[in-house]
Amino acid sequence: MTNEANNPATIYANGGVSRNPANDELIATYPYQTSDEIERLLENNAAAFRLWRATPMTERVAAYRRFSTLLRDRSEALASLITAEMGKTIGEARAEVAKCAVTIDWIAGNGPAILADEPVTVDGDDEVYVSYLPVGTILAVMPWNFPIWQVLRASGPVMLSGNGFVLKHAPNVMGAAHALQEIYEAAGFPKGLFANLNADNETVAHVIEDSRIAAVTLTGSMRAGAAVASTAAKALKKSLLELGGSDAFIVLADANIDRAVEAAIRGRFQNAGQVCLAAKRFILERPVAEEFTRKFVEAAKALKVGDPMDTSTQIGPMARKDLRDELHDQVERTIAAGATLLLGGKKLPGAGNFYEPTVLSDVAPGMAAFDEETFGPVAAITIADDVEHAIELANTSDYGLCGNLWTGDVARAQRVARRLETGGVFINGFSASDARIPVGGVKKSGYGRELSHFGLREFTNAQAVWAKTVS
Known part of the structure; x- marks a missing residue:
């Protein structure tokens, strides 16, 4: 059973701790952000979202193209970081980064058509269509087992559709979180649009309740999913859960x-x-x-x-x-x-x-x-x-993943x-x-879908527009 020295509540009492699981060596520590720092993070993110939602799709796609290029340019450093922080073999870590670059390319290449206005045929000459519009900033609570892939399969569709993204990453892979934020900014995304939140569970719950957060997505345990979904539901906010499987x-x-x-x-x-x-x-x-x-x-x-x-x-x-x-x-x-x-x-x-x-x-x-x-x-x-x-x-x-x-x-x-x-x-x-295919579960494996056209539209406002013909 878990002893106190290995208890995550003890290890992460004051913030994230990156420790090499192959040799127990300390890599870095990441103290929790203060309340003032979190307030600035949310304000900056909200400002970046307002700018990003008005950015034409062609410019968003160009930013994603730069992003995938940077992923490939930095692939060896990212893979080494993944291996050092969570112990994945270096071959698997390299494959994870390569998969991320391919996925970003697919999102950039196919996302605009999936998110384009969708015409609806009705009787008469009325013009009817559905627009897939951004809803705001999505808070993502992400796990450590695929520290780059899990984040990008969530943030890629969310941000292409015009939303903001706040990442609460697992405390043992905070180095990967900061590396991703750096790449997003280097690719030309508005500063603060992708933001790292480093806080305890109680503070995360308060952030979910904040009016600047529109929805939440979580990949993790059933216990964590139940807690996050409950908080989001009380605040009348959508949640997406991927809670593992057997x-x-x-x-x-x-x-x-x-x-x-x-x-x-x-x-x-x-x-x-x-x-x-x-x-x-x-x-x-x-x-x-x-x-x-x-x-x-x-x-x-x-x-x-x-x-x-x-x-x-x-x-x-x-x-x-x-x-x-x-x-x-x-x-x-x-x-x-x-x-x-x-x-x-x-x-x-x-x-x-x-x-x-x-x-x-x-x-x-x-x-x-x-x-x-x-x-x-x-x-x-x-x-x-x-x-x-x-x-x-x-x-x-x-489970039903x-x-x-x-x-x-x-x-x-x-x-x-x-x-x-x-x-x-x-x-x-x-x-x-x-x-290209949706991923998600039923029963206690969660609900909602990531990837494919389902994932690109998951956190959008499907706005119906019906224009009557005026004689």
Whole structure:
């Protein structure tokens, strides 16, 4: 369990602390902003928003083009910062920055058409259209696991549509927050339009209530989401929540097992298992359960854990010690409830927050690794009698972010997909995100959508304009 020395409430009592999770070395501290500093931040942001909303779309797009160029120019420095602050392997960090640049390019290239006035045909000669207008400044409470990507998939659409953006980033990745603000300003966005808020939870709640904040978006835990949504609702403000998941990875008897195992390893152990859209519960149809399990354990055992700056490393440290403690507690409770430990299950000794790749079998509903989100390198295996049982097990979850389905019959898979209670289904692949498709969940995985045309319009005022013909 978490001890006081590793308790986030203790670690971040006075502000953000950036500490290298691979060696425990302190990188920087970020004291909380004073009330006067927060007031100036909100005033400057409001002024920047008024300027930005009146800026022609062509000029906004030009700023985004400069932004993506700067991302690519600074990609190595950004990737090294990500690895140092939260432990992602350097290869994965480079891929994160590259994905961000591609996403910004897509937003700049496709956003103007998506946000353009949309004509509506009515009887007669009246002119009717819908305009997608900015609503104000959006407060974003963002997590640490993808410190650049999570922010840009939120801020990119929000700001292209003419809104302002205030970021409350996770306290252990404040260096990434400041790097992004610097790039936004260097790209020519109005100073203060993208602003970093560094404050405790009570202060964040007051900021949500402030009249200069129009809405709030959060990616994080169910507890954090409930708190933020409640505060926003009391202030009659819209919220968007992405609250994690426990994605089922269903392997049916006619699946290509070797390809499924390869995808399962990547889907579960990328970013040391610290991914919301990730395979976590492996539901195997009985005829292929033994083969899949054997090959999966062999592949997981071969993964190299170590220095995230070493390009040969496949799994780096977990982001914080308290997160590793919580994960280990979930593993121990699952084993105590009757699961079988096939691989791993231990914290690695020495400096850093390393945890062994872990595989648990005989996992059933009611066990921690089945019911809870395991945010680390732990895979839970459950056997299903048939496809109907697999669907039942997949839907036996409070979460509903994404699902994975492996089978040789894609038409059947598409029919099954409609019965899975998730925001996304990936057939013969693993959960992922892409600028072109919406991402978001149902049930306790949250509500609202980011990315695609849904994300570009999520925080806009769909204003209907009906112009009567005057004779």
